[in-house]
Amino acid sequence: MRLLSPFNSHEAPQAFFESCAYLKQFAPSTLFRFPLIIGSSRRELVESFNTRTRFLVCTLLSAIAFATSTGCKKDSNGDGAQVARPVVYCSVDEQFAREIITKFEAETGIKAEVVFDSEAGKTTGLVNRIIDEGKAGRRRADVFWSGELFNTILLGRQGLLEPYKPSTADDIPERYRDPGHHWTATGVRGRVLAFDPKVTPADQVPTSWTDLADPGVAGRTALANPLFGTTRGHVAAMFALWGSEKGRAFLEDLRRYEVRIVDGNMTAVRNILDGRVAFAATDTDDVWVVQRRGASIDLRYLDMGDGGTLLIPSTTALLRGSTNPDARRLVDFLVSAEVERLLAKSAWGSVPVRPWLREELGMEWPAESKVDHQAVADSMDEAVQAVREILIR
Amino acid sequence: MIARWGIRLVLFAAVLAAVGAIVWPTIAVIADCLAARETANSAAVFTGRQGILLLKSIGLSAGATALSLLLAIVPAWGLAQRRGTTHFLFLFCLSGVVLCPPMVYVFGWQRLLPASTNPWAMCLFVWAAWAWPIASLILASGWQACQGPYEAALLEAGRARAIIHVLVPNLRPYAGVSALVLFVMFFGDYGVPHACGLIVYATEILGWAANTSGAMETVLPSIPATITILMGLAAIAWFMLAHQPNAAGHNESREESFGPVIWVALALGLASWLVPITVLLWHAGAVSPFGEALRTYAFDLRWSFGTALAAGFLVAVFACSTVLMHRTRFLIVGWSVAFGALPAALVGKALVMGFNRPEMAAIYDHAAIVSLGYFSRFAWLGALAGLVMARDLRSESAAQAAIDGATPTDILRFLILPNHRRLLAALVFMVAALSLGEVPTTTLIRVPAFAPVSLTIIEKFHRFEDEMLIALSMILVAASLPAALTIARAWGGLRRQALR
Numbered sequence: 001m002r003l004l005s006p007f008n009s010h011e012a013p014q015a016f017f018e019s020c021a022y023l024k025q026f027a028p029s030t031l032f033r034f035p036l037i038i039g040s041s042r043r044e045l046v047e048s049f050n051t052r053t054r055f056l057v058c059t060l061l062s063a064i065a066f067a068t069s070t071g072c073k074k075d076s077n078g079d080g081a082q083v084a085r086p087v088v089y090c091s092v093d094e095q096f097a098r099e100i101i102t103k104f105e106a107e108t109g110i111k112a113e114v115v116f117d118s119e120a121g122k123t124t125g126l127v128n129r130i131i132d133e134g135k136a137g138r139r140r141a142d143v144f145w146s147g148e149l150f151n152t153i154l155l156g157r158q159g160l161l162e163p164y165k166p167s168t169a170d171d172i173p174e175r176y177r178d179p180g181h182h183w184t185a186t187g188v189r190g191r192v193l194a195f196d197p198k199v200t201p202a203d204q205v206p207t208s209w210t211d212l213a214d215p216g217v218a219g220r221t222a223l224a225n226p227l228f229g230t231t232r233g234h235v236a237a238m239f240a241l242w243g244s245e246k247g248r249a250f251l252e253d254l255r256r257y258e259v260r261i262v263d264g265n266m267t268a269v270r271n272i273l274d275g276r277v278a279f280a281a282t283d284t285d286d287v288w289v290v291q292r293r294g295a296s297i298d299l300r301y302l303d304m305g306d307g308g309t310l311l312i313p314s315t316t317a318l319l320r321g322s323t324n325p326d327a328r329r330l331v332d333f334l335v336s337a338e339v340e341r342l343l344a345k346s347a348w349g350s351v352p353v354r355p356w357l358r359e360e361l362g363m364e365w366p367a368e369s370k371v372d373h374q375a376v377a378d379s380m381d382e383a384v385q386a387v388r389e390i391l392i393r
Numbered sequence: 394m395i396a397r398w399g400i401r402l403v404l405f406a407a408v409l410a411a412v413g414a415i416v417w418p419t420i421a422v423i424a425d426c427l428a429a430r431e432t433a434n435s436a437a438v439f440t441g442r443q444g445i446l447l448l449k450s451i452g453l454s455a456g457a458t459a460l461s462l463l464l465a466i467v468p469a470w471g472l473a474q475r476r477g478t479t480h481f482l483f484l485f486c487l488s489g490v491v492l493c494p495p496m497v498y499v500f501g502w503q504r505l506l507p508a509s510t511n512p513w514a515m516c517l518f519v520w521a522a523w524a525w526p527i528a529s530l531i532l533a534s535g536w537q538a539c540q541g542p543y544e545a546a547l548l549e550a551g552r553a554r555a556i557i558h559v560l561v562p563n564l565r566p567y568a569g570v571s572a573l574v575l576f577v578m579f580f581g582d583y584g585v586p587h588a589c590g591l592i593v594y595a596t597e598i599l600g601w602a603a604n605t606s607g608a609m610e611t612v613l614p615s616i617p618a619t620i621t622i623l624m625g626l627a628a629i630a631w632f633m634l635a636h637q638p639n640a641a642g643h644n645e646s647r648e649e650s651f652g653p654v655i656w657v658a659l660a661l662g663l664a665s666w667l668v669p670i671t672v673l674l675w676h677a678g679a680v681s682p683f684g685e686a687l688r689t690y691a692f693d694l695r696w697s698f699g700t701a702l703a704a705g706f707l708v709a710v711f712a713c714s715t716v717l718m719h720r721t722r723f724l725i726v727g728w729s730v731a732f733g734a735l736p737a738a739l740v741g742k743a744l745v746m747g748f749n750r751p752e753m754a755a756i757y758d759h760a761a762i763v764s765l766g767y768f769s770r771f772a773w774l775g776a777l778a779g780l781v782m783a784r785d786l787r788s789e790s791a792a793q794a795a796i797d798g799a800t801p802t803d804i805l806r807f808l809i810l811p812n813h814r815r816l817l818a819a820l821v822f823m824v825a826a827l828s829l830g831e832v833p834t835t836t837l838i839r840v841p842a843f844a845p846v847s848l849t850i851i852e853k854f855h856r857f858e859d860e861m862l863i864a865l866s867m868i869l870v871a872a873s874l875p876a877a878l879t880i881a882r883a884w885g886g887l888r889r890q891a892l893r
Contacts, residue, residue: 087841094844094852098689113841118603118832118848125603125836132606138751140758140841228604263587263596266855270590274508293857393440 086327088114089130089141091123092314093285096348097145103342104333110326115141122229122264127151130319134160142327144317145334149185150233152315153377156182162318164328168336175373176313176353184335185313187343187350190366191234192299192309193221194280194287196272199296205279208303209238212281213250218257220278222268225261226387230283230312232380235387237310239379241371247383251390261392272297283312288349304369311368313353314343397802404717407710411725413756414769415732418743425608425746443597443614450594451621453517453586454579458572460521465528465571468658472529473536479655484884486662487526488877492822493670494830495523496584496850497866501669503588504676512589519589520579522665528571529658535567536560565632570777573629577773580622581737583832584847588854594618595736599833602738611742615735622734670870677863686864696843698872700760701828704767705821708775711768712820715779716786716809717801726776733773740769741837758840766838767828778813778820785809815883822876829869 090097094116101112117126123146133140144161146152155161161182169177169184176185193212195205206217224231239247260277262268268280269290287299301309316334318327333339340352344361351365352358358365471483499519506515539560546555586593598618602611677683687694711729715722732740744766748757756762785791791804799807810817835845846865853862 093856094849095856095858114844115839115841116844116848116852118836118851128604128606132745132749135606136749136751138749138754140754225600228600261592262590263592263600264855266857267590274590276590290857293859393442 084324086110086112086142086322086324086330087140088112088143088145088330089117089126089319090114090145091117091126091147092145092343093147093348096343096346099346100334100339100342104330108326108329108333110329112326112330117147123148123151124228124232127155130155130160131158134158134320139319139321141319142322142324143330143334144315144319146315146317147189148230148233148312149183149315149373150236150312150377150380152183152317153178153373154380155317156180157377160320162320162322164318164331166316166328166332166335168332171337171354171356172335173353173355183315183317184331185315185353186335186340187348187352188311188313189230189284189348189350190301190309190311191230192282192284192287193302194269194272194282194297194299195278196296197298199275200278202298202300205300206302207300208305210250210305211302212259212279213253213257215257217279218254218259222260222262222271222277222280223254224265224268224282225263225392227384227392229265231265231281232384232387233312233376234281234310236380236383237304237369237371237376239383239386240375241304241306241369244382244386248386248390251386255391259391269297285348285350289347292347301366303367304371306370308367308369310371311351311366314350396806397800400802400806403710404714407707407714408725410707410765410768411711411714411729411772413747414744414765415729415772418740418747418769419728419732421747422608422612422739422743426612429607429609439614439617443594444617446592446594446597447618447621450580450618453513453593454576457517457520457524457579458575460517461525461528461575462532462568462571464521464525464661465532468525468529468661469532469536471655471658472533473540479659481881483655483659483662485877485881486659486666487529488819488822488880489873490523490662490666491526492826492873492876492880493523493666493870494584494826494847495519495582496588496830496847497673497869498523498665498669499585499588500854500862500866501671501673505668505672512591516586516589516591519585520582522669524575524578525665526662528568528575531567531571531574532564535564539563569629569632573626574774574777576625577622577734578827581733581770581833583737584830584851587832587851595738595833598736599738599836602742602833602837608742608746611739615739619735619739623731626730626734670867673863673866677860677867679860682860682864683867686861686868690844690846690849690865693844693849694846694868696760697829697846698825700763700845701767701825702821703761703764704771704828705823705825707764707768708771708824709778709817709821711772712775712778712782712817713805713810715776716783716805722779722783726780729772729776732769733771737770737831737833738837741766741834744769744834744838760840760842762838762840763835763845766834767824767831770831770834771824771827774820774824778816781816782809782813785812815880818883819880822880825876826873 088101090101097114097116101114105111115126115129117123126144126146130141130144144152144155152161156178163181165181166184172184172186178184193206206212206214212218212221226232226235235247235251238250242250260271262271265280265282265286268277268282269286271277272280273290273295284299287297290297304310316331318331337352337354337357340350340354340357341361343350344352344357344363351363352361468483468487472480472487499515502515502519502522542563543555543559546559550558581595583593583595583599587596598611598615601614605611715726718725735743744762745757747753748762748765750757756765785808786801786804788808790808794804794808830847832847832851835847839845839848846869850862850865853859853865
């Protein structure tokens with residue numbers, strides 16, 4: 001049903017006239033009277049129509065031109081064949097992702113179309129979109145470029161990802177590659193506690209995530225809604241590492257001591273800047289972005305209980321059923337060291353998973369929790385259910 | 394003959410759009426809920442947290458509605474009386490305020506007011522400062538309609554008694570319509586509360602809609618709000634029917650000297666409009682971000698404006714098509730109003746359920762779905778305009794035209810459309826402006842073809858990209874100026890001699 005999509009905007013009116021001329025052969029006189037007149041010569045049209053009618057026709061044609069000018073856009077490849085543009089669902093922040101996609105387009109000449117996530121849904125919103133489209137028996141996107149890992153694992157388990165081994169991922173450690181080649185992970189961000197060093201001295205900042213459940217801390221902490229985004233994966237990691245009982249008790253304490261639930265990591269950080277809270281559980285990039293703007297804010301990597309914090313890599317995956325060769329080239333590009341370097345240098349500030357690149361950039365690998373990524377994905381449903389029953393009710 | 398068929402075709406297209414954007418998604422959502430009722434998540438039912446958010450949202454929307462109406466009284470008086478250059482300037486100012494998405498004003502006021510300002514107060518204030526011109530315009534039309542009886546009353550009683558016994562009873566239905574329109578707009582708004590750092594009911598439902606698969610988990614938490622809002626709407630509709638205005642005729646407004654009234658009104662308009670925009674411009678610092686915004690987002694801006702204007706046109710044509718409906722008019726009007734009163738995220742979800750199918754891919758993957766989404770959200774404005782226009786079908790002129798052989802289409806074309814072209818122009822721009830600031834539905838139905846400007850602005854706000862945020866906001870302000878000028882010229886009756 002992509003009848004309309006192949007036309008570009010300048011071709012649309014012409015295509016419509018041609019369609020009318022074609023229909024003219026078969027049309028019963030009254031049913032197709034209007035299109036038949038449109039299909040007449042321009043001179044006849046001008047003579048027979050008064051101003052108001054011409055306005056109507058123009059409106060109609062504009063609507064049709066509009067209707068045929070977007071959709072799944074196609075470009076010519078080197079052989080002159082029409083190839084659909086790869087479509088990317090992207091939950092890496094727009095300001096960084098747009099720059100990288102533009103670079104890809106400049107280097108390869110391939111145009112890509114991107115749907116970014118929104119603060120309301122973050123990664124989970126795009127994941128549900130992929131699931132919904134999969135359930136409906138169709139696929140709109142070719143590539144899923146996610147700012148986190150655990151939802152990508154779940155998509156792979158649901159059979160919504162296409163196995164593909166990127167040619168640029170050989171130097172990525174195995175922990176950050178799916179054995180079945182459903183996804184490839186790159187630069188990690190850490191889950192951290194943000195605070196204003198001018199307001200809260202470093203010695204008053206908690207050192208482990210369990211400290212958040214303290215009566216003196218929870219009430220002064222902003223936490224993004226754990227049903228969405230990286231906070232969702234973070235809570236699932238707590239359940240995976242601590243077990244169900246301790247995880248639920250933690251959530252109950254957060255509720256009892258009135259942790260402030262906000263609708264996104266950035267909103268949590270904004271709460272610190274506005275002086276409404278002392279701490280915000282967030283991702284490293286949210287702190288880097290604000291720090292670069294000169295705000296007084298700092299972060300601390302908190303201990304998950306096993307000596308390290310949760311590090312969440314970005315992931316790139318090809319979606320099930322995508323046969324677009326340009327989409328594969330895009331995946332190769334997105335997992336390349338070049339992109340990992342760009343993201344590391346940007347305010348996104350992810351730490352490369354490639355050891356040699358970290359060395360080159362002089363970046364340190366934070367102490368990482370040993371929690372198993374697959375176990376976190378296993379715990380996701382239980383954690384989300386617990387959040388709904390305890391925290392968001 | 395050709396023109397008549399052309400008009401019918403266009404009107405039919407609008408009805409088709411209404412079926413596609415309102416009726417079909419409703420059916421799709423109900424079907425999906427029935428299919429999923431066994432597997433629905435038990436946590437998705439209406440929770441205490443959502444109940445509190447619902448109450449807060451209703452209170453916030455009601456408070457902003459009351460404040461808007463309060464602010465609207467003096468300007469409405471001025472609007473109803475004045476003509477000429479001052480009137481034109483005032484209308485230009487009013488249109489300028491309304492035709493810019495309200496979240497733009499939040500960014501301005503936030504930079505002016507202290508950071509410690511209560512976010513609820515900020516939200517209430519920004520909404521009221523943006524929306525009072527809408528109430529003013531509606532109240533002013535009521536004021537004009539009852540001017541005759543009011544002046545007659547003045548001959549026999551004092552001003553106070555004339556106001557209490559004639560003006561107030563006649564203005565009540567217009568105040569009711571204003572309250573209805575404003576409340577529904579505030580209740581469905583996501584951008585302003587979000588920018589103020591508030592979680593309201595619209596935020597919560599969007600979260601559910603974006604983060605769950607299927608419609609059931611969005612529908613269940615939406616039911617209490619939908620019932621509450623529909624009951625409120627029904628109460629207002631009943632009140633309006635029970636208090637039909639007594640004034641029969643429409644009185645031409647006269648040139649009167651109202652002294653400080655018009656200047657107070659003008660000052661209010663300028664304060665609501667120019668203060669936040671000037672503050673934003675002041676904080677812009679440099680010109681370069683404007684160029685960068687235009688370079689980076691030219692394509693997205695073009696398509697954002699295109700889809701919003703297309704939705705505006707569609708709503709205007711829908712308004713015309715409802716005029717020609719007879720038995721089905723109240724059904725389709727009621728349906729569109731009920732759809733407009735739904736949480737915006739549920740509207741988006743319904744569209745996804747309706748069009749996310751292989752056979753509908755040509756629409757679902759296309760920018761047209763965004764226009765359809767805006768149409769779903771704001772068709773109720775067209776339906777209300779249609780009701781206003783349909784009153785002309787019962788006029789003496791229409792009856793005479795029918796006797797002379799005019800068909801309903803002819804009456805619409807030659808009688809009703811010329812009389813209401815100003816209303817329709819305002820409707821197109823109003824819907825376009827609301828669409829440009831729409832977030833919940835847009836979030837759920839966005840397409841790969843372009844990034845809607847409302848979502849880009851929200852993203853810039855989150856990422857503290859102030860320069861780009863201000864640049865994009867100012868581009869929206871600049872785009873609203875020609876529309877404001879058009880409306881001011883059309884409604885203000887700008888006369889050449891007034892300018893000389």
